[in-house]
Amino acid sequence: MAKFAKVIIDQDAKALDKVFEYIVPQEMSIEVGMRVYVPFGKRVLQGFVVGLSDSCDYDESKLKAIISMIEDFSAIKKEMLELMKFMAKKNHLKLASILRLFIPAEMREGKVKELFETIYLLNEENVEKLQKNAKKQQEIVEYLKIHNSRASSNEISQYGYGAIKALCDKGILQKEKREIKRTPFVLSIDAKKVKLNYGQENAIKTIKEDKTYLLHGVTGSGKTEVYMHLIERALSEGKNAIMLVPEISLTPQIMSNFKARFGNNVALLHSGLSAGERFDEWKRIFSGQARIAIGARSAIFAPIENLGMIIIDEEHEQSYISESNPRFDTHDIAEFRARFNHCPLVLGSATPSIESYEKAKQGIYQLIELATRANGKELPKIQIIDMMNEIRTGNSGIFSNQLLADLANVINNKKQAMIFINRRGYSSFMRCRDCGYIAKCMDCDVSLVYHREDNRLKCHYCGKQYKVLTKCPKCGSENIKNGAVGTEQVVAKLKEYFPDVKILRMDNDTTSTKNAHQKILSEFKNTLPCILVGTQMIAKGHDFENVVLVGIVDADQSLYHADYRSTERTFQLITQVSGRAGRSENEGKVVLQTYSPRHYVYKFASNYDFKGFFRKEENIRQTAQFPPFTRILRVLFVDHDENYVRELLKICYTELEGLKEKYGDDIIYLDAMKSPIKRIQDKYRYQIMMRFKLAKADMIEEDVFNIVDKNAKTSVFFEVNPQNLS
Numbered sequence: 259m260a261k262f263a264k265v266i267i268d269q270d271a272k273a274l275d276k277v278f279e280y281i282v283p284q285e286m287s288i289e290v291g292m293r294v295y296v297p298f299g300k301r302v303l304q305g306f307v308v309g310l311s312d313s314c315d316y317d318e319s320k321l322k323a324i325i326s327m328i329e330d331f332s333a334i335k336k337e338m339l340e341l342m343k344f345m346a347k348k349n350h351l352k353l354a355s356i357l358r359l360f361i362p363a364e365m366r367e368g369k370v371k372e373l374f375e376t377i378y379l380l381n382e383e384n385v386e387k388l389q390k391n392a393k394k395q396q397e398i399v400e401y402l403k404i405h406n407s408r409a410s411s412n413e414i415s416q417y418g419y420g421a422i423k424a425l426c427d428k429g430i431l432q433k434e435k436r437e438i439k440r441t442p443f444v445l446s447i448d449a450k451k452v453k454l455n456y457g458q459e460n461a462i463k464t465i466k467e468d469k470t471y472l473l474h475g476v477t478g479s480g481k482t483e484v485y486m487h488l489i490e491r492a493l494s495e496g497k498n499a500i501m502l503v504p505e506i507s508l509t510p511q512i513m514s515n516f517k518a519r520f521g522n523n524v525a526l527l528h529s530g531l532s533a534g535e536r537f538d539e540w541k542r543i544f545s546g547q548a549r550i551a552i553g554a555r556s557a558i559f560a561p562i563e564n565l566g567m568i569i570i571d572e573e574h575e576q577s578y579i580s581e582s583n584p585r586f587d588t589h590d591i592a593e594f595r596a597r598f599n600h601c602p603l604v605l606g607s608a609t610p611s612i613e614s615y616e617k618a619k620q621g622i623y624q625l626i627e628l629a630t631r632a633n634g635k636e637l638p639k640i641q642i643i644d645m646m647n648e649i650r651t652g653n654s655g656i657f658s659n660q661l662l663a664d665l666a667n668v669i670n671n672k673k674q675a676m677i678f679i680n681r682r683g684y685s686s687f688m689r690c691r692d693c694g695y696i697a698k699c700m701d702c703d704v705s706l707v708y709h710r711e712d713n714r715l716k717c718h719y720c721g722k723q724y725k726v727l728t729k730c731p732k733c734g735s736e737n738i739k740n741g742a743v744g745t746e747q748v749v750a751k752l753k754e755y756f757p758d759v760k761i762l763r764m765d766n767d768t769t770s771t772k773n774a775h776q777k778i779l780s781e782f783k784n785t786l787p788c789i790l791v792g793t794q795m796i797a798k799g800h801d802f803e804n805v806v807l808v809g810i811v812d813a814d815q816s817l818y819h820a821d822y823r824s825t826e827r828t829f830q831l832i833t834q835v836s837g838r839a840g841r842s843e844n845e846g847k848v849v850l851q852t853y854s855p856r857h858y859v860y861k862f863a864s865n866y867d868f869k870g871f872f873r874k875e876e877n878i879r880q881t882a883q884f885p886p887f888t889r890i891l892r893v894l895f896v897d898h899d900e901n902y903v904r905e906l907l908k909i910c911y912t913e914l915e916g917l918k919e920k921y922g923d924d925i926i927y928l929d930a931m932k933s934p935i936k937r938i939q940d941k942y943r944y945q946i947m948m949r950f951k952l953a954k955a956d957m958i959e960e961d962v963f964n965i966v967d968k969n970a971k972t973s974v975f976f977e978v979n980p981q982n983l984s
């Protein structure tokens with residue numbers, strides 16, 4: 259038995275971010291990875307055992323002993339301890355904050371436990387002790403006799419607790435505790451069997467080595483079928499698998515398909531689960547009962563051993579990058595786990611990120627292509643509508659004449675349409691036409707969004723709600739202007755044009771309750787004709803056979819962000835949304851409305867020319883020195899005290915400027931400024947932006963970490979190639 263344990267204290271504090279030593283009491287069988295209670299100063303804290311040894315580095319007489327074990331198993335497996343070291347170095351994170359990612363939050367907080375029920379078993383030998391006049395007791399015995407001699411307490415509670423107890427006392431019934439697994443609801447369907455086409459066969463045959471594959475397959479090319487075969491093969495080799503899908507495309511369809519194919523081998527991990535469901539699914543994975551973890555980003559931390567396949571579907575999705583603390587990129591974690599387990603990692607997408615495609619081009623990833631739809635259908639035609647031209651010809655509404663005509667057509671033919679608008683609420687802001695006043699959140703430096711449904715102004719950053727403006731609070735004018743169109747308004751206007759048609763809306767506001775997602779989608783599936791209006795929630799994964807028209811109301815919306823990825827993102831969105839149309843016998847069409855019809859992104863997107871787009875974008879990034887050819891680092895300082903962050907920013911910036919001498923033009927850019935949104939939830943936000951050449955990027959980054967860490971006593975966030983610059 260080891261005498262000493264190395265423990266990481268489960269506290270998110272810089273001063274505690276190291277390994278502490280404790281004595282292991284003789285009677286305690288501690289293993290690496292267990293969670294324990296330890297004395298710390300005057301307090302008792304939770305900790306993770308990350309090592310055991312027979313000797314200690316500190317003065318033994320000063321060491322304290324572990325108090326007790328929290329669970330009697332190692333919640334953190336060996337691989338995850340290695341992953342912790344990797345993430346600490348790569349992402350510059352505190353050890354405890356990494357370990358927290360590896361177990362369900364509710365388990366750490368002691369808020370969930372296994373759920374048990376009592377089962378009663380009939381003991382035939384003692385049935386003779388049954389009293390003749392005990393009517394209730396006889397009924398219970400009868401009930402058990404016709405139910406395989408066992409019943410849950412629920413089933414027999416109607417006979418009264420007194421009778422049950424009497425039977426137990428006589429030994430006629432025996433009590434047993436049984437764990438009830440809480441499992442997420444999944445619509446059950448029959449497993450679909452399809453004959454693989456050549457491209458799919460080829461992909462499956464190719465993907466077998468210990469390396470990373472980029473599966474570039476057009477929408478509807480049957481990537482899901484490829485994933486299922488790869489997972490099936492891994493299982494048949496006695497190995498296990500993880501498949502990640504973006505939160506928003508964790509559609510009932512995907513889940514049902516996998517459940518149908520793999521049954522109870524599948525465990526689901528996503529944010530829609532209750533704490534109990536998440537805990538039980540996690541434990542099913544942990545214990546090896548479930549061999550496939552399917553879920554959003556956090557499922558990459560699933561405690562699965564002996565991995566034979568890791569898949570990231572829609573690999574270009576932003577949601578794979580954790581932007582809040584702790585910050586990390588799921589790709590890095592998946593890469594680590596694949597290499598640790600010597601298994602393939604598959605990145606799938608119809609629109610790979612420029613970064614991943616560049617890696618494929620350089621041979622770091624192996625590229626595999628699925629160039630046609632699995633059912634042999636053409637991709638839907640994309641028609642570009644110049645909205646300036648609509649205005650010139652007298653149409654100043656939200657919808658072009660073409661879109662209205664096509665919608666009317668869809669309705670006449672009893673088919674379905676999807677209308678995509680990536681903005682929720684009714685309009686993006688309220689502004690006084692006379693003095694220019696804009697309604698803003700008190701705690702955040704952003705304008706409020708008007709929601710007509712509950713007649714409120716809402717802050718989309720902190721959730722605060724405000725009364726609607728009828729009069730300008732500054733000048734009293736009643737001349738109030740609404741900003742850009744959101745989903746609510748699109749639905750309202752569509753109802754004016756098509757009063758008898760069912761129109762559904764899917765966005766964050768209509769899907770906040772449990773299973774709401776599922777309800778909207780199944781109503782859509784069963785209604786003809788029908789129009790579904792939604793944000794990017796409707797862009798991914800759905801496979802509805804009656805959708806023949808997709809309308810993109812405001813394609814430019816994602817185009818003019820001050821962000822080097824905005825064009826790429828626009829291309830991805832158009833391709834994904836368009837992919838929802840014409841997936842079966844019915845031919846599909848896309849109407850794309852824009853005020854900049856000549857922007858190159860529309861030319862490439864409307865021809866589904868990913869490679870052309872990639873070449874153009876690659877060229878622009880290379881010339882302008884942006885990622886993936888350079889690295890961007892944002893250091894974000896956040897605090898309630900504005901003077902303090904400003905001071906800190908100044909100190910760090912001055913010291914960082916010194917790096918310019920050391921690294922010369924390997925540092926392309928360095929500047930300090932307010933963040934674009936300078937206050938969120940009443941915390942001030944300042945930042946240092948840096949851009950480096952790749953050759954020395956790791957070294958420079960290390961120096962930046964050290965300089966900032968030395969000075970900062972507040973919340974500092976390091977973001978590499980940030981997705982969102984708010």
Ligand code: ADP
Pocket residue numbers: 450452453454455458475476477478479480481482483632633801
């Ligand atoms: P992707 O994920 O690439 O967009 P899906 O996996 O959703 O595409 O497949 C699109 C449709 O094609 C699904 O309905 C699927 O069942 C079907 N499909 C997949 N492979 C085949 C095949 N080999 N033959 C016929 N249909 C297929």
Ligand code: ZN
Pocket residue numbers: 690691692693694695730731732733734735
């Ligand atoms: Zn005003």
Ligand code: ZN
Pocket residue numbers: 699700701702717718719720721722939
């Ligand atoms: Zn706010």
